[in-house]
Every structure is written in structure tokens, then in C-alpha cells.
Amino acid sequence: MPELPETETLARDLDAIVRGRVVDRIEVPRSDVLRGATARSLRQRLTSHAIEKVWRRAKAVVIDLGPGRHVVVVPRFTGGLLVRDPGVPDDAYDAVRFRFTDGSTLAYRDVRRLGTVSWFDDEGLAAFSARIGPEPLDPAFTAVALSAFVRSSAQPVKKLLMDQRRLAGIGNIYANEALWAAGIDPSRPGRGITSDEAARLRDAIVDVLQRAIAARGTTFRDFRDAYGSRGGFASQLAVYGRGGEPCARCGARLTDTHAIDGRATVFCHRCQS
Ligand SMILES: [Zn+2]
Structure with missing residues (x-):
């Protein structure tokens, strides 16, 4: 989607x-x-x-x-x-x-x-x-703003990032990517995210979204742009769709699970803590 x-x-x-x-x-x-x-x-x-x-x-x-x-x-x-x-x-x-x-x-x-x-x-x-949360590429989306909403809940941080009422536009692909880039385990309760981690996560979200926009998005099945063309970001994905492959940062085998929120979550058990 x-x-x-x-x-x-x-x-x-x-x-x-x-x-x-x-x-x-x-x-x-x-x-x-x-x-x-x-x-x-x-x-x-x-x-x-x-x-x-x-x-x-x-x-x-x-x-x-x-x-x-x-x-x-x-x-x-x-x-x-x-x-x-x-x-x-x-x-x-x-x-x-x-x-x-x-x-x-x-x-x-x-x-x-x-x-x-x-x-x-x-x-x-x-x-x-x-009815929708703030835009992550808006300057008002600061580490403090991110920290405030993730720390208000005990739900897994990945699920919180994808909740459109709290934050706009992030779905399964970019939640997985941002959490890997920030080195945070997707299953961690939002409440336990430190302010340093929130700052890393905010920067990771902005970076992955900006790079994906520059590549005109990610196409798996149906997404086409207004010209009917596919997006080019799939080749830059670090974890999404790469379960079982080596982690690009530490080489450990990436874990693929549906246990966190019913969606495909891919993460590195070694360098996401
Ligand atoms: Zn790793």
C-alpha cells in the first residue's frame, strides 16, 4: 500500500x-x-x-x-x-x-x-x-514531539509509528526501515524509548522518507506513479522484504516475524536492541 x-x-x-x-x-x-x-x-x-x-x-x-x-x-x-x-x-x-x-x-x-x-x-x-497525526517531514516533528507520543503508550514502538492518528504517512515498509536505521527493536514498548533513542528514530524516519521520495517510492505490486511507472526505492531497502538475509550493518541473519503487530516485521536481533 x-x-x-x-x-x-x-x-x-x-x-x-x-x-x-x-x-x-x-x-x-x-x-x-x-x-x-x-x-x-x-x-x-x-x-x-x-x-x-x-x-x-x-x-x-x-x-x-x-x-x-x-x-x-x-x-x-x-x-x-x-x-x-x-x-x-x-x-x-x-x-x-x-x-x-x-x-x-x-x-x-x-x-x-x-x-x-x-x-x-x-x-x-x-x-x-x-483526525490524522503530524507530518513527519514538517519541521514541527522534532525528537521531543516523537518522544512525547511514543512514551505515552506501552504498545510496541513499531505499531505506534504506524498509527495514523499519532503520525501521518508511515506504514509497514518505512516503520521497519526507520527502526533498523535507528537500531531499535520494533517490539519494544513505546514507554521505554529513551530521549536519545527518540532523537535517533526521528532522524532515521526523516532520512528514510527523504531518500524514498528522491527514489520516487517503493513498488512491490501495485503502486504506480502518475506516469504508470514504478518507484525505485526497493533496491535501497535494508530490512523490509529481506528476512533471512544478512544485516547490512553487522552481518547477522535478519529475523522475519508476524508476532509484533500481525504485519511482516523484519529486524536484526543483534544490532536492534
Ligand atoms: Zn545487525
């Missing part, structure tokens, strides 16, 4: 491509992805409006079409936003299509349709954002 770097890549690409394009009409071949809107209400609200900005909040792509008009797309497992030039055929898995006046199309395509396309006014968008 796309995490912060993949969603950031998608939002930046889309902003560069579709900003300024004017909606000619909206098509909704699969309305079950819609939240807070119907095909009809989307048409009424968006037709003839220009895309002003595309940006990211947590794992969501936010498409602004002027004040009070926001479309929020959460791609989850198999969703993707793709731009098609005029004349390029539609796809059978398209759920929502923005047809622009220049003949191009922005399509939300989702094979399993577990993702969502929501409509928000300004107030609704603020409420959506308020």
Missing part, C-alpha cells in the same frame, strides 16, 4: 501535470469508491472548475479545485491516479474520470476498489486532517 513517499511522488507529479486544467465533465463508472458524494454531486460541484493544486496529506492525495472544493483520494491497495493524453483509451478498472477541456483525462483506477474518493468542503477537509 502506498505510504508517504509513494503518495508524495504521485501528488507532486499530478500537480505538475494537471494544475490549471479545467474539468469539462466527470464520469463515475464505479460509484462504490465515492464517500460524501454522488456522481451527480461531483458533477455539480466540479464541472467548469480548474485544478488549482494537488498535494498530499498522510497517505491521501488532495485535489483542490478552488475554495471549498476538495477531492481526497486514498489509493490503499490497488488504487492509482493516472493522467491520459487525448485519444488514450479508458481502462475497465477506472472508477472515476475527470475529463478536462483540453481532451486529457485524470482517472482514478482501482482493481479491488478498496480505495476511496471523497468530497470535502473547507470545513470537512480541516476535520479530515485533524
